[in-house]
Amino acid sequence: MRLYLSFILLLPLLGGIVNTVAGRLLPRRLAEWLACTAVAASFGFALAAFLSYRTPVTVELFRWLTAFDFQAPVALYYDPLAAVMCLMVTFVSTLIHVYSVAYMAEEEDYARFFALLNLFVFAMLTLVLAENLPLLYLGWEGVGFCSYALIGFWYRDEKNATAGRKAFIVTRIGDFAFGIAVIWLFRMCGTISITQINGMGTAVPAGAITLLGLLFLVGAMGKSAQVPLMVWLPDAMAGPTPVSALIHAATMVTAGVYLLARMFPLIGSSATALAAIAVTGGVTAFYAATCALAQRDLKRALAYSTISQIGYMVLGVGCGAVTAATFHLLVHAFFKALLFLGAGCVIAAMHHEQDIFRMGGLARRLPLTFWPFLAGSACLAGFPFTGGFFSKDSILAAAWLKGGALYGSLYLLGMVTALLTAIYTFRLVYLVFAGPPLTVPPPLMGTPTPTLPHQGGGSIEAPRLMEAMLIPLALLGLCGGVLNLPAYLGEGWLAGFLAPVPGDGNMEASSGLEMVLQGIAGVVALIGLAIAHVRYSGERRARLIEAAVGPPSAMVAFFQNGWYVDALYRFLFVRPYEALARFFWTRVDEGVVDDSLDRFAALLGATGQGLGRWTNGRVSVYILSLAAGAALLLAYLAWVVL
16 A cells, blocks of 8 residues: 555655656657656555555655654555545546647647646645645645746746635635644644644534634634635636646645545534534525626636535535535545546637637537537536536435524525526536537627638638547546445445544435435426526527627626626735735835935935045145144044043
8 A cells, every 4th residue: 555655645745846857859759748647647556555555544654844743754544534535636637748749739838737637646646645644734735836936837827826826815815724723723732744733623622623613713714715715716816728637626625625624524513613514505505696697708607616526525524524525525625626638629619719709500510529528518507317416415415404594505506506606607608519500709898800721611620639628527427426426326335435434424315305305406406407597598699699799787797797896805815915015115124224225325425425525535634634633633632631
């Protein structure tokens, strides 16, 4: 097991280092496939570790931090939760790497891209396998840095660079809270081992557990883009599409959910902390679903979808259903990677056009993209018997079983969100793939109207390598429900596999109740599909596209701008900070510091110029100065003596 775990981590790291140091010197194909092979081999070792797993194991690779009673070795912990996460991360990342070879074929800076992609996977695997909190925090910051570098990969465009900085700054807020929790736990427990801390739940004061749960929640808010720290993720679409797929499916945003699940044995005993986690997830899911309803940018709509689905996972943890949250995390990774990669195929075929109101008729012209994308959409919408249907329903069922006014309200909120999810998902399908190709594409407000490649029978196609990566993801998304089937359809494998993970408070529903809840969820998804069909197909679709030329209504603009949360933050935080910085710059730095130094320099200059007049080259003046100085010296000595 030691060998397997070591290679799971080291291979992506080695691929990243080689491409960083020598990638530009290697043939392009060698550098690209070196990165792909490193991650694929890591998946192979993850599969071997999974097949040989018997009991949880801790492997210490070497000593890292040691100071008095503080011990933080580079130790890996492999248990069922880490096992399924490693498989998911390495498998999905492998497909994204291969997809990137075709997507980034015209990119000159390929070595930097694939190096960062490899390092991103390494950082996420470090986070997943860490046995202690400092090592987990190292991986946590690693994915933060790599996301910053990849979101702003095309940094010569100011918009892209700003999006990368925004992601880095906003996630630092959550990282700060997480760091406080790590230090506090060491001071209180005398250890930073995750397994030891999780076993001390009864020894930690209840108030401290609540505060620790809230600190971990703030950390998850930043990394997993939950309310109120969700504003960075929609702008993260500035990066290349494979980066978006990696962030939204296999890495980064799932890190917050994993942290809450990993620390659940400790924080799960606090009802207050769980309630806060559940409310955060439920509100985030609803908020993001409303925003996705109005987006025109294909990737931005999927980004809000990710925020909403991560909200479901956080809701599941808050309901005490860690297995349900993990189940949805795994299935979501498959169909969300599928949707982003499918969107990348559309964008590549449309010559990097992303406005869904400038698309149409692509189902017939991109069939190898359309059918997998439709499968992913069915999973996202929770269409009956897809993987997304079973995983999302398990979270909603957990909220129902939790009971009470709070969790009952969250269940209803989750059902409303499920309805909105079905509507905005098939809104994308109808606007992008249905109908005839546009002849006069409506522009985004304030942008020019280009001639699109699909006008007048122009060529439209996506690279076959990219489309090939969609097929396994479509199959896994559709069939992902078999990982944890409800009791009336068979035995839930994932629930049994994760049973040794302590602290999962998931409650079993009777077969009858589970069938009723799933029936309600299925009807809601079908109603959403019907609403989308009525509103976005046929003549209504054409009228909507025509109306898109004009300015949006107040409500549409409200949702398009994410409830104006960015504007609110700018008003509350950015503008006061800018005003304060401007005050210190103009009044303090320039008005006091610079002015005083300038005046002092002027005084010294004037003094020097005055003294300089004595050095005029005349010997008589020098003798007179010497005599005057000697007279002053004699006068001083006489005054001292007398």
